[in-house]
Every structure is written in structure tokens, then in C-alpha cells.
Amino acid sequence: MSTTTLAFDETIRNRFSPRAFLPEPLTEEQIRQVLTDAQSSPSNCNNQPWHVHIVSGKTKDALEKAMVRNHSEGIVTPDFTFDYADFYGDYFDRSQEQARIYYETLGVTREDKIKRDEVYIRNFKFYGAPHAAFLFMPSFGDNIRVASDMGMYGQTFLLSLAARGYAGIPQTLLGFHADTVREILGVSEQYRLLFGISFGYADPNAPTHHVRMGRISIDESVTIHS
Numbered sequence: 001m002s003t004t005t006l007a008f009d010e011t012i013r014n015r016f017s018p019r020a021f022l023p024e025p026l027t028e029e030q031i032r033q034v035l036t037d038a039q040s041s042p043s044n045c046n047n048q049p050w051h052v053h054i055v056s057g058k059t060k061d062a063l064e065k066a067m068v069r070n071h072s073e074g075i076v077t078p079d080f081t082f083d084y085a086d087f088y089g090d091y092f093d094r095s096q097e098q099a100r101i102y103y104e105t106l107g108v109t110r111e112d113k114i115k116r117d118e119v120y121i122r123n124f125k126f127y128g129a130p131h132a133a134f135l136f137m138p139s140f141g142d143n144i145r146v147a148s149d150m151g152m153y154g155q156t157f158l159l160s161l162a163a164r165g166y167a168g169i170p171q172t173l174l175g176f177h178a179d180t181v182r183e184i185l186g187v188s189e190q191y192r193l194l195f196g197i198s199f200g201y202a203d204p205n206a207p208t209h210h211v212r213m214g215r216i217s218i219d220e221s222v223t224i225h226s
């Protein structure tokens with residue numbers, strides 16, 4: 001098996017969030033290589049607070065079924081808040097723009113509530129990915145430092161996937177049914193579900209495969225002091 005990885009700049013440019021995957025699974029060894037990379041992530045005081053559950057096969061199917069059922073029954077049990085209404089100004093505009101690009105690529109109009117719901121539900125179907133990682137964390141203080149450590153882990157995981165020719169998408173929505181996920185995976189209530197990452201091989205024939213979300217210029221994000 002090849003263990004060749006892309007150069008850093010290629011890895012960064014190749015990473016994107018695919019919303020369609022091929023069914024072909026990774027081997028356990030390939031997944032372990034990614035997990036080994038992610039394990040090197042930095043964390044506050046070297047806490048290493050990531051508690052990660054990888055799901056495939058029957059377990060993933062059971063989660064998908066339960067999350068889709070919860071959604072159809074209007075049940076949501078997120079451990080952390082998420083509300084578009086909290087966004088404002090440019091932050092809100094950027095969120096609208098990325099949704100607009102995605103839905104337009106799929107040919108789904110704003111008015112077509114049924115199709116939009118179908119697209120939303122793809123989150124709970126892991127966008128067709130053969131694997132997903134559920135990122136659980138302990139709760140310390142206001143949870144901000146722990147969550148930032150989890151973000152570090154998530155990004156290393158994603159870059160490792162990209163460097164190795166695989167792909168993944170981080171999903172807040174995979175944390176929307178935290179009680180159900182904990183129950184099915186046998187996870188203690190002391191661990192909170194921050195987000196999940198669906199991963200595998202991106203489907204090169206999906207209409208969204210070549211869509212790339214833009215970024216603002218570094219001058220809008222960074223102030224360089226001399």
C-alpha cells in the first residue's frame with residue numbers, strides 16, 4: 001500500500017469539503033494512518049481531549065437510520081448551540097453565500113422546501129461516505145479551550161485525509177443528535193459531541209465536486225503590526 005503523501009501546499013489546496021463520496025471504503029490501516037497524524041495535534045497543556053469514535057458498516061447504517069428518523073420527528077439533542085440567527089453582518093452574509101452556491105449547483109431553489117430538506121438530510125446520510133468520525137470531548141470550564149483543541153484535531157485529520165488522496169467534511173449537523181449517537185455508540189454522558197467528519201473518497205462525478213468556496217483576502221482578516 002502506498003504511504004505517499006502530497007506536499008504541504010498541494011495538501012492545503014486539495015482539501016475541500018466534498019458533499020458526495022464513493023462507497024469504496026478505506027482499509028483499517030489507512031484509517032489508522034490518518035488517526036496517527038491527527039493524534040499529533042497540539043492542545044492546551046497537552047490535554048489531548050479528543051475522544052473519537054470511527055463508524056463504518058452496520059454501526060454507521062444504524063446511526064444514519066436513527067438520525068434521519070429523529071429529523072423526520074423533529075427531535076434534536078445537540079450538546080452545543082447552533083443558530084444562524086446568532087450570525088450577523090459579514091458572518092451571516094458569508095454563510096448565506098456558501099449555501100447559495102451549494103444549492104444553486106444542485107439546481108435547488110430557495111422556494112423548493114422539499115428538495116432543500118432532502119439536501120439537508122444528506123448530512124445525516126454522511127453524504128454517502130463509507131466512514132465517519134464522531135468527535136467527543138470532556139467538559140472543562142466554558143468549553144472554549146477544549147473546543148479549540150478539538151478544532152486543531154479536526155483540521156489535522158482533514159489535512160491528513162487530503163494529503164493521502166482521501167477526503168472529509170466536518171459536520172456540525174452530525175452533532176445534532178448527540179443523545180442518540182451516545183446511546184448507539186455506548187458513550188458516557190460525560191462526553192459531549194462537538195461535530196463529526198464524514199470521510200472516504202470524494203465522488204469525482206458529483207455536481208458539487210468542483211465547487212470551491214471562496215475566501216476573503218488576508219488583508220480583511222489580518223492586521224500586521226511593525
Ligand SMILES: Cc1cc2nc3c(=O)[nH]c(=O)nc-3n(C[C@H](O)[C@H](O)[C@H](O)COP(=O)(O)O)c2cc1C
Nearest residue numbers: 015016017098123169170171172173174195212213
Ligand atoms: C466545524 C465545522 C462544521 C461544519 N459543519 C457542516 C455541516 O454540518 N454540514 C455541511 O454540509 N458542511 C459543514 N461544514 C463545512 C463548511 O461549510 C465548509 O468548510 C466551508 O463552506 C468552506 O468550504 P471548504 O471546506 O470546501 O473549503 C463545516 C465546517 C466546519 C469547519
